[in-house]
Amino acid sequence: MLALISVLAAVLIVGAAFFWRLSRGPVTLAFLKPTIEAEINKNFSGLSVKLDDIVIERDADSGVPHLRLQNVVLADASGALLARAPRAAIGIDEAALFRASIVPTTLELIGPRILAKRNLDGKIELGFGSRAAGADEVVDLEPAPIDDSKADRQGSAAQVAPAEAGSIIDVLAGTGSQTAMSSLGDIKVTEASIQLLDEANGATWFAPDADLQFKRTAYGFIVLAQAKIASGGEPWRLEGSITYRKEQRNYSVSASIFDLVPANVSDEIFALAQFAKVKLPLSGHAEAELDSKGRVIKASAELAAAAGEVGLPDYLAQPIIVDEGTLRADYDPATGGAVISETSLLVGGSRAQLTGRLDPIRAADNRLEAIKIELSARNVNLDAQGTVKDAVAVDRIDFSGRAATDEARLEIDDLIVMSGNAGVRLRGRFTGGNESAGIQIGGRVRDVNAVLLKKLWPPIIAPKTRKWVNDNVIAGRVTDGEFRVDIAPDELAASLRARKLADKAIDFRFGLADVTTTYFKTLPAMQKANGTAVLTGDSFAIAIDRGEVTMPSGQTIGVQSGSVKMTALLAVETLGDFAFKVKSQAQALLEYANWPDLKLVDSTGLDASRLSGDTAADIRLTMPLIKGLPRDRVQVTVAAGITSAEFKKITGNIDLSDGDVKLAVGPEGTAITGSARLNGIPANISWKKGKGKGAIQSATLTTKLDDKQREKLGVKLG
Template sequence: MQTTGRPKQQAGYQAARNEEPSALKRRAKTAAVACDHVLHGVGRSVFILAPFLMLALLIAGLGYVRLRHGPVSLHFLVEPIESGINAELGGNAVRIDDVVVSLSGTGGLEFRLQNVRMHEKDGDVVASAPFAAVELSTSALWSMRIVPARIELIEPRLFLYYSEGGGLAMSFSKPIATDVKLHDQLPPQSAVPAPVPAARPASPVASSPEAAVPAKRIDLARVVTDMSARARQRLDATSYLREFGLRNATVLVDYTGRTTEWRVPSLNIGLMHARARSVISGRATVSAAGGKPWQLTFEMDESARDRTIALKTSVNDLVPRSISGTIPQLSLLQALDLPVDGTANVELTSDGDVRSATLNLGIGHGSLRLPALPEAPLEVDGGSLNIAYDGVAEKITLAPSTLSWRGSRITMAGGAAQEKGDDEHPAWAYDLRATQGSFGAEEFKVPAVALDEWHASGRVLPHRGAIELAEFKLRAGGAEIALSGSLVTGAQPASTRLEGTLSPMPLNTLKALWPKAIAPGAREWVGERVSRASILGGKFRFLSGEHLAAGQGVGTQEHQLSFLMDAADIEMQVIDDLPPVAAPRATTRIENDGLEVTIAEAAIILAPDRQVPLKEGRFTAVDIMSEVPVGEIVFTSQPTLTSVIELLERSPLTILDETGLPREGIEGKVDAKFKIGLPLLAELPASSVKVEAKAKITDGRVKQFLGAYQVQGATFDLDISEKAAGANGQMLINGVLAKLSWQRIFDAPLDKQPPLRLTATLDNTDRSQLGLDVNHIVQGNVPIEVTVGRGANDEQTVRLHADLTNADLSLIGVAWRKPPGRTATLQCDIAKGKTFKTELQNFKVAGDDIAIEGWVAIDNENRLREFYFPDFSLNVITRMEVQGTLDKNDIWKVKARGPTFDGRDFFRSLFSLGQLAENAPKPKNPRDGIDLDAEIGTVIGHSEVSARGVKMKLAKRGDKLTALDVRGTLDGANKPIAVVLRQDAGQPRKLFADSTDAGQAFKFIDFYPNIQGGRVRLEVNLEGKGAAEKTGILWVEDFRILGDPVVSEVFGGADDGRPAIDGAVSRPSRGKQVTREVFDFTLMKVPFSVGYGQFVMEDSSLRGPMLGASIRGKVDFKMRRVNLGGTYVPLQGLNSALCEIPLFGPLITGPKCEGVSGMTFAIQGAMDRPEVIVNPLSMLAPGIFRDIFQMTPFDPKVQRRDDGPADAGGTSVRSSSTAVEPTQAPGTVVGSDTIDGWSSETNSPKRRKQ
């Protein structure tokens, strides 16, 4: 009963399943048994063969290692191989010294035969090689024969012989009968083949007496024909030979006794033989000795039925020039220095005669080198050449062939036929014509010129390598060129003869037709630089070699060239960046390698209406056949200086910039001779131009030179050489004579160039003419030198140097003067200013006692506008920093700061009454005023007295002092001193000075050094009165005078009661010594007037308890005279006591209350030695009559002088002069906090009542 869902199985199904495993088991068991039997058999075989395999592998390994160290000799194979080969040679015999096996370059095995030689039946050696690589024929081995299927001769030495009658023959060793000198020409060989011995040698290296037997020549054509016939008939071993080759072979070709050497790095020849024809093909790499290798492929089909040999060849990378020296017939190929690719088909007879040939060549980029001009090749871009030869008719046909070069192209055709009559040296007559073409010169940017006609005919002599040119005619672009001559290259020396004529032609036609091979440098120069010309015609002749007479060779080229051509209406660009040169006519001559162009008149065209004339022009060049010939131009010129300046402005020269010459406003005459050397290059660098010239410039004029100066009467000599240029001469600058020198070294950098030098010696008039308003500072002759050069950064540098040694220098404002003879110099750099037009940088004045450094700014009108002197020293003591600026109102704003100032000269000038200022010239263009602000730590005065902390503010408008405020402190008692200027409304300007120590103040300014103590007050009316420029009053109170020689003489003479009319200040003859006395005074009042160099004292008084005096008179500083007088009153305190009594007092003491008794005196004479006169009789006169005895005028005044310099206002009497009387007592100059006790309203001490 079935309880599952499975289908119910039938009864026979289970039985079948039980039988199936038993069958499989039986088959598996059978296979296992068979495998077991096989494995047992293999195991037994392996067990048996394993030792043999291991032994074979060991032998192979040992053999490989042995071969790595060198070839292995298999000498036992020599005899079987010889027998096998000799059996197939049909009468010839082979001798082999040894058979070796070695590793090839690819790592495989290679069989080599050593010293292989082949003998003919008579025993002559017909072939030999030191080594030969052999591959045995497998098919021959199956027939139990040992013959080669491939033979490659290694480093053989082959000799080819060719003669007109015998054809081409070959041998493998040089016959003894040939020229023994050949051994000197050949390099040593690595292996020299041994001659064939008469019997087998005992060893492979044994020598043989057969060495003396000469090798025999092999007729190649016959050998090829015979071997091919035997191979087709299967008569010998050649029927098994499939490949023949050469490796590193040396081939010596003997052509009618002349031997040349060839190298064949590789040659492989394949052989195929059929019953009626044989095909031999191959590939070779060949090079003539020293030449570039080229590839040759060929296929030779030999037909037994037609007894002909068809040869097809192709050549790649062949340069014909490299094989031109092998045989004379190829000598013409030396002109073809260009690569050639081509194919050739040649049909030969079995005897080696050529029946027909065709040659198709493709020409690559290269050059044509004429044998007579090998140094000047003609560049060729490419072309094609198609030639056919008919051996029966002995005729060569040139199919249309094309040649192109540098934008030119020509297609030509023609033919050549052998002339009858001379079979030994045949000649060929040729005739060539051009079918189309054009000539161009793309580098010169000229249009192509179409070819109208080209025809050439003549003869070719191959045995001499000669071409005879009977007729040559070329017409193109309106030009016609005719030539005739000859060319020989196969005989020594190479010879050329060419003669021809040129018809008139345009310039562009000449540029297009001019071959680059002829004078390439001159051609390039003409092509690039001649822009207009009309060629009038010419003729030429070229000779070389045997056509030259003895001794006519010129230079290393050994040729003679003559050329003559005339041209008109020429325009050329000689130097870049310069205007062109035009000439109406020129004649060009070439003799050998020299060129000469004669131009009678020419001109440099500046503009249609302006030009620089040139005369006697001659252009020459040497070695014009070289790449870069050197030319020389010689000419004279008489142009105007204006045109020369314009020419220089357009040139690359920087002369105008270096010298600072203006571009306009220059006139003059020039007479110059020039010689210019330059290479004939289209791209001409300026550095390659060499100029030599001598010129003279006369009557030169410049309207504006270095600013607003005018130059006249300039005369210069200019000298230019290859290395430098220089100019020297003189000129008048604003009427002042100046000398100029300039030099330029061409190879030196700008910062190393000598500067332009301008020298002159300026006096007062010269400086005025030049507009230098400095005569109020400088007097006398001053040599100056102005140099103009270039700095490291190509900026212009102008330096001024002046020698002030012989000049008189003065600075009136500070009372400084340098007398002539004392050393001093000025130097500065004149540069372009930042704010104003010019700056004097690095301004330095140096001398024995002066050192000023800083800079100065000058405006367009040459006016000083600004200065700054950080170091301002007028002597060894003064140290200041001074800075000034001229404002828009023409007022100087000056600041002075410094630690010390030596004021002694300044104070001394105060008592010269303006003599220093009056003697100095006035500036022509004075400024409107000055505002000075000075702060000085110490002002050095006289008698070792100084002022500390001096501050001064000063203002002047014109020549008038408008403001002054000076403050300081005197040494010693630390007493202040002050000077101020006041001007009240409607009142004159008044100067007030005040100090509480009169003695120190007077010593400080060197006024009177014998006063001690006291108080001094000074009031000065700066407006003056009448002829007096200034009036004033000096008060001194409570002071004493130490013994003064003059005072002691006056008072001493009065005490002695003697007359002093005869005496001087001192009388040594009397034997009396002047003792130093002290006189005390209570008041000194000195009214004074100043003007015209005169100092006038008006009724001055001196009062004291013991002494008193009154004085009046004049001191004339210009005349150096003194005339003072007064009254001396002893015991003035007592003498003047009666002055208070009404009516009676003035009568007995005098109207000025001097005293009851007094003695008049006078001080007269020269200022250097005044004479003191005392009148003792005046003591007897009462006071009212004492003035009768006075010896000076009662009312001294300032006297006018007609020769005196005018004042600032231009008149003697100032328009602003007033009659204002001075106050009776001066007021206080400074505030009460500085000096107390008096003011401008303070009155003088009251007098006693009468």
């Protein structure tokens, strides 16, 4: 009994010591390595397995001890690498143990680094990372961080050893002479970091944490996979299966996609990564069939879009807010592209319908050079300002162009925006720069109303003029026009710093009709205005042919001609100059001049309510276009001629008639000069008043009077 207790105590002490040692790290069983390696190889005829060590280690999550093989290398009969992993576990046939044989039934590769490379010719190669640390070394089981740039990922490809994908597939499928793994019904790959490099399409995908399970079937094998894909932003998730049929030697892929953001996976394509960032989380299902050479036979995807945005460069527009959407894409084997159908996006309360196609443009060596894009949208709510509160309904948008993949360039072959009879059509290109893109576009506009013009006007094109148009132009339309923008890469950023854009950078000339606009504070709006406009890089000018201003009294001021000029469009203060030639009845002009924001008549001290006559005037307002404009920074000049003037009781009992007078209002004050009849007597009149409160007034009346006329005017001498 004492002996038994001693044995148990010894076992407990040894067990405690073992578990204490195990808590400090893996425990090596190197003495078993030759035996186990030989037994495994005996049952893997045609293949060879090499081990660095055999250890017992505790599971990181459960703490349960597991037997692990370290630095496993699997090669075929010729010595070609098939697989490599820093750790592995095998399941064995228990019945075979009674025959003193180790027959593997399952194999688990733990933590391998795998590179899958699709060459320009479509051939697939696999590679495996370098060996893991030894049993007495510290092992970092987390995959090494990988920069998300394509150059760094491609550079890491040289650090892995290549393997023939065809050989691995033959082994998994059990075809030809590769029957060595026929005893394995299940192969797992866990905690793997997988990198896929597609040379033909210039694409790189990285899954830092992936699990794969290979199941042998009578017709081939099935691979079940789940992985998180790192692609610049938040990782997206992929779950699916790959079925291989050895007789047909083809693959069927079925995948579920979760939270894929296109802008994050297209970082190397200027048109998608910088020009139009599609930040819509996509989830759904995709299926594909591939032949033995990795060529796609057919493929389709149906995805649902959650709320997000299409981010445009801030010099073009604010992001387009998308509430939700659906997308269907089908592979076109004739071109190798994708056909977009049954696609819709909910924007601004309206569901836009989208169709089109994306086709690859390849070089002679099959390398992807560009993507040809053809898109057509119907029933679109458009707003370049980023808000959907006042979006404009657009009947159709048709786009065709090419997005380069080998350089930062988007070619617009044709872009048409139509809303009823109104339309914009342009072509040109956008090219990448270090600070700002280059813009070379030209086009035409036709019958575009003010509302649509405001929505289409890019924020960077004369931003203060754009703001003035948004704030002041109430209605009207652009009858026709032509525009050209020629801004070199980085020129825009430099111009914003210098606060000046060269005039030649922008040339937009257009006609205007039926315009209703304000121009200074609460002054009555000009209506029914026609004219032409010219916008350049540093100036904006409108030549007005005609228009009218209706005063609250109902009287009308006719605008015979006029001009609006804005200069230094990017400066801290843009100067605005508004000049109009008008005709009206005297009371209409006086009502305008005495508007609360001007108060030109009240300052004279005259009660002009009894004045009548025909008036022709030049009115000019000069001011900086700034927020909270103070009145003292507004210069107003008026030069008016009044004919057939009458002024009842201009002073005392004297009536003025048959007047032909000039009125001048400017920085120096107010002056009235001219000729008239005073109680029927011809006279010359001159009246002046300086500017400002309490300014000195002076008046001169020149006439020839006899005694009777003096008495008529009430003038007494001596």
